[in-house]
Amino acid sequence: MRRSSIIMLIAAVALGLIAVLFARTFLGNAGDAGGGRSAAAVRTVPTVVAAADINFGEKITPDKVKVVDWPANTLPQGSFQRLEELTMGAGRTAMRPIVANEILTEKSLATGANRLSTAQLLGPQMRAISVPLNEVSGVAGLIFPGDRVDVFMTRQPDEAMPYSELLAQGARVLAVGVDMNVGKEKPELVKSATIEVTPLQAQKIALAVTVGQLSMALRHFTDESRVRLQTAQVMDLNDGTITRLVRKPNSGGSAPSGPSGPPAGGNSGQAPIGPGVVVMRGTSNGMTSSFESVIGK
Known part of the structure; x- marks a missing residue:
């Protein structure tokens, strides 16, 4: 009886080890297959990026750029796939600072290395x-x-x-x-x-x-x-409150500028002399609605 119990225990341990090995092998193969399918689903294309920081106005030379594989579905519009597109012919110049490993695009570069022109920055x-x-x-x-x-x-x-x-x-x-x-x-x-x-x-x-x-x-x-x-206008500088302005004293018998009130002493033939106060009452929107002139005595 004791011997049979020992045999059953050994058999159970062996079966457990076999189950663990089988599960590890099966799951590992499934993971590798899934990873292969994921890798195959991501398509990459050659893309030109900055190999080092490029300052504004610098000419694009072969030592400043490199080609890397970039996911095709995240590639920005106007990117380049070959170094020759940037370094051959008239060449290109950086229109703004470009950091290392940044994708180079047509909008960030100016065609021609002779000079930078504001015209290239203008919209249609x-x-x-x-x-x-x-x-x-x-x-x-x-x-x-x-x-x-x-x-x-x-x-x-x-x-x-x-x-x-x-x-x-x-x-x-x-x-x-x-x-x-x-x-x-x-x-x-x-x-x-x-x-x-x-x-x-x-x-x-x-x-x-x-x-x-x-x-x-x-x-x-x-x-x-x-x-x-x-x-x-000047009258619009008021925020709607009542403003009082002291008029300059009139000199030389000339009529005072700005709004005027009734002449002092009922004399309509002569402009009042002396300082006065102009009262401006503004509306809620800051526009002047009325004027009042009080002539000082």
């Missing part, structure tokens, strides 16, 4: 025009290539009050000064900026430069909204 049917800047109108040098800006014109004509107009919204900055590098990191005060606009906007800006002063307002690069603005 768009124009490039330069706008004069100073420290204030250029947002203290914080405008960089690739930013989006709104363009305003401020004018002070002789026949009317000063006013401001919106000329363009969301215009893309192509260059600041002579720098087109979108990888530019340090702010710099420049005398001009080149922006991308429509032909009509270019016409308006060209005229505005001759009659007024242009300013730029920096906006978020993802903001593509279009805000409808009216012509802003």
